[in-house]
Amino acid sequence: MSSYWAPYGWLPGGVAERVRLVAEDGRWTRVEAGVEPADQDVRLPGLVLPGFANTHSHAFHRALRGRTHGDGGTFWTWRDRMYALARRLEPPAYHLLARAVYAEMALAGISAVGEFHYLHHQQDGSPYPDPNAFGHALIQAASEAGIRITLLDTCYLSGGLGPAGHLELDEVQRRFSDGSAAAWQQRVALLAQIHGAQVGAAQDDTVRIGAAIHSVRAVPAGQLGQVVAAAAGSPLHVHVSEQPAENEATLGHYGCSPTELLARHGFGGPLHTAVHATHLSAADIALYGRTATNISFCPTTERDLADGIGPAPELAAAGARLTLGSDQNACVDLLEEARALELHARLASLRRGRFSPAELVDALTGHASLGWPDAGQLAPGQRADLVALRLDTVRTAGALPEQVVLVAGAADVDTVLVDGRLVVSGGRHVLGDVAGLLAEAIAPLWR
Template identity: 50%
Template sequence: MKIWVDRLVRSGVLERGVLFEADDRGTVVAESTSDGCPPDVLALDAAAPGFANAHSHAFHRALRGRTHESGSFWTWRELMYRAAGRLTPDGYRTFATAVFSEMVAAGWTTVGEFHYVHHAPDGTAYADHAMEIALADAAAAAGIRLVLLDTVYLAGGIGRRLAPEQVRFGDANAAAWLDRWHALRDALADRSPLVTLGAALHSVRAVPRDALGAVAAGLPASVPLHIHLSEQPAENDDCVAAHGLTPTGLLEAEGVLSPRLSVVHATHLTDDDIRLLGAAKVTAVFCPTTEADLGDGIGPAVELRAAGAHLAVGSDQNAVVDPLLELRGLEAGERLRSLRRGRIEPSTLWRIGSDAGYASLGLPAPARMGGPLDLVELDDRSIRTAGGELEQLPLTATASDVVRVVVGGRLVVHDEHAIAEDLRRSIDTLFEEAR
């Protein structure tokens, strides 16, 4: 498989006439430059390495356009639980295929799916990892690279049992989750070259203190580990009251902080939290459209980066599926927080959206030797982008400017009208089951 790119923006730097060659698994095995496109090779005009959605809950897509209300994250969460309670393996396979297809059409070439809807609503385990296999099948059908972040969810809050609506998320204890994780890894082996297995701790609310370190120690060192962190002030208050430590301080005390850890949201941090996260070289995954939608607040991205942390972005609840709007939202949030412009350079935004997101998911950088041949072609002459510099597209373009998407060296083509119909049908079915 060979692909030629006339204008390639890689790490924010414009390169001309780049010819890639990939092997059968979609890994870049050769790269050169050419003044023109060789015959019988797919040619892209203006392109960039693929975007990594480092944090997604696919089923939250069902809530889009149905949850506008006054309230908070906590009131929104009750509606989310209702949607989670209605998922079945077969229904989720169909729905997630449409959601992942929407992501590819928007320019996401990789997704980290933070997955905790493991079991039947009464907590009974499905045979053969049915929910997880449904997501793997959906990703393969959509043509997106998936890192399935199988998630530990053991408590309904600090010191509280799982509520009835949370029972299907849980396992008996950390050891039981680890057993299931290792069995799932075997079940996914060689299923699709697009699918790999990662892990997640849901939060310090949902994972008891003694389980935090046990899970981290029980996983292979190469496996990426993610966690929701300090999304809400109430989470911080409860953690300090129970443990005398902030959530970040608790992770540090239990030996969880490390370069393989990604902390999602990281919105309400102390100066000491920022110092600890930076020293550990974690990745902070910001989800600006979700954090705005839920009224979560704006996290200290610039301070984290200055302290040594890496940054990535995700779509989280999928109220918006657009990598360029997430990147622009990251910069916009910093401008609103600081009352200053130019907080994150466009070249850095490109790296945050691509290389850093892939790294947070345990993947090599795309469109580089030894990495996956994942590319997004963008229109820099559209009504939104005309007249601007190609290198500054993260500040002007949207998913509407995505022309073509390549995952693993293969062009992924979807009919957006068909995706929309599949989404509508799946969501209507999901909510009809509630009546």
């Protein structure tokens, strides 16, 4: 048993004062407000919140941070650098990089990550002797960094979508493809066998195996249904309408929007997540609302790649559930993503107050979309995740606890608990110097 006390806590009913929390076997057993600390309590500073869920990550993109802005940084500068990296990366190097990236996420208050994982095979496109060598490396990395992982193993079969249909894979993309949805399903089944697989499985309680469709560009319509069916009961994520070009190509070839095409093959529902969803029609928005689909917004990536501003308030009003992702990990700060959700909506609509601070905290804690419906609240029975945010830093001093999510950042995170385990304390990760680990993992990749 372990117990904690903080001056403020973000409880299901709102911010409460003098909060005491007791954890046993990785779950909260008691959460009380308006009480004084007991002798044995660990005293935490500031405001304690539920752990954050990072619903969209490509861990290896972290190595691109600060390296894609040459010549002004076009989308193609970014993609060329990303492919240069994807061409070279091997499982041992990826393990070291991902471990450091997941530790950086823990420092930012993230207790679970949805890793949208599409780098599967050897450089010539053939499988490794263990066909899930990369998947295992990522799962191991998350475990060492102390956070939960939902490995969203991604089906990626074609090199893109043009006016004449789907394109051949190029030399780098061969590493992403299993050749068919059936072969993808077989490989993922092996991974699921080892790691306990389905939602609710307790075999390895910090790992879920989910699925992803890279996009309607990368998976031809004829194979979408098989991926959706294979993912039944597990989280399924898809990149949707990040750039207008995808909408144009899909309309040209299939005569409908990416959202409509996916829906025809069974996509949409509370275990499904559309990532980005930047360029949607009114019908697309209504469809995601009607099916209570999750939408993973990744605002710092979407602005970095000049994607545009997605219709977040409209999706929320329609009934979709908004979550947040760090995507390319050029910024690992989910509080910044939450703030950007509101601030981008202000810029796009010339109106303030599109999302309340409580709605932003809901978006920060979208664990259910990663297959963890028992996380995301400071309440008895929930997983004992917690983030203690300091209210006495230069950024947060003077702010009201109930509004601090609009001003705080990763640097204000003091303590992080994941499933009752202390991962970050006093702003320090249990692995030690995370900046050093990042530097050591990234330098060899560009040598």
